[in-house]
Amino acid sequence: MNASDPLVRHVRAIFLSDIHLGTRGCQAEALLDFLRHHESDYLYLVGDIIDFWAMSRSIHWSPSQNTVVQKILRRARKGTRVIFIPGNHDEALREYTGTVFGDIELQREYIHQAADGRRYWLVHGDDFDQVTRHHRWVALLGDVAYNLLVSINARLSWLRRTLGIAGYWSLAGYAKRKVKSAVSFIYDFEDSVMHEARSRGVDGVICGHIHAVSQREVQGLTYMNCGDWVDSCTAIVEHPDGRFAIVDWGQELRSTGPRPALPLEEETVEA
Template sequence: MQEQQVRAIFLSDIHLGTRGCQAERLLEFLRHYDSAYLYLVGDIIDFWSMSRSIHWTSVQNTVVQKVLRRARKGTRVILVPGNHDEALREYVGITFGDIRLEHEWVHETADGRRFLLLHGDEYDQVTRHHRWVAVLGDVAYNTLVRLNGWLSWIRRRLGISGYWSLAGYAKRKVKTAVNFIFDFEDSVMHGARERGVDGVICGHIHWAAIREVDGLTYINCGDWVDSCTAIVEHLDGRLELVEWRSAPASQPIPLPSANDAPDRVALPS
């Protein structure tokens, strides 16, 4: 598989240490794309879930080793911790194994635009003020992931190809959470506007998107549990949202229209 050179890669919500982590697909993605910059935008290692049970595979080890190897070979790797790996926030400003930890970061694209990088949980009122609700949602989500494992086994036995996510299906159908997404996006963009940047790149809600909001650009990396999405910056500064299906194929995600809004929902974070 021929490696594609891009300027920057933005990943969030990998959730290493959990059953839901799609480490195999992430490893395929990293083998396909190389970059000068690699940004890890929060919830890379899921310490929340690992406090209850740990599911760490050899492929997850390989993902970590590949990131460390890239950092050693000159890729600038910056990790912005999220709420699931918030323990790392105690070490912001420090470099570990050539990976720098920062609370937030400003990335300038090749065409001169400035983007604020942050995980986004600081704009989630549930996570900030009702942590027990967030933890309960995380437990419920992990239960769906476990059920999804059984469903995947049944689908394989029946000869049904492709990956289907029970949690992803649920999030598209629970319409009452749409307001949460809009409130989150509005809050994040308000913060970006106050900072005087051209846009924001975040994660947290597991809902990938690129769209213009009142002259600024809102970008969400998505996740590597259900959607397996990432943001790449091409050499000319163009930003693309990539949904990784299987090596070597990748394609942009069609951006949702306003008519799709009632079916959009955030996963518990």
């Protein structure tokens, strides 16, 4: 499948964050489905792509997660400019920022210039999370609790499939949406990120970290959050004319079901 295929959407840039490879909650199959149907000139990985925090306790690395890595490497080698901005869960890679690994550029942060000339600051966002910055043990405890919900959700997903209930539903995402303090935290996070973006003189910010997809205007600046590939399966894309949009692939899969798979050789990294 390629960009000439009518099923493939060609966009100028794709922004992904919080994939959490190496964990049971990673929705690698859904991400592969998204990538099969989206080609781009730029691919930005906005942090928490690999979850070293979770992998220090136990590793869940499925064949589909391996294929995600292969597919990204293949795109970088075939001409897509791939830029990886490590987050807090893959912060070990931050010491390598400024280098190129397998045709993938590692950057601590980045400025993306859209087709219409507007400039967007790309950053994972954990620097603006007061819990992560100042109370790391609380963040780690929360991560353990979150992964427990994901584990429970895996069993619920099996039950849903057994009962013939289509689509993916996230217990962790549902719980987070129902907690009022989480809503307050999200707004505090967005305010902090936007305050910094304004001081940098950019037109907007694209971030991740909080697993809450968003696109909105704040006093003349654009705030965009990529969401995640654990709870929601969302991305931000830039169209060729400079317009940005949220792609809710989880919702698309719930509405239409999986698309046709590619031939196996298309998913394999060449030697």
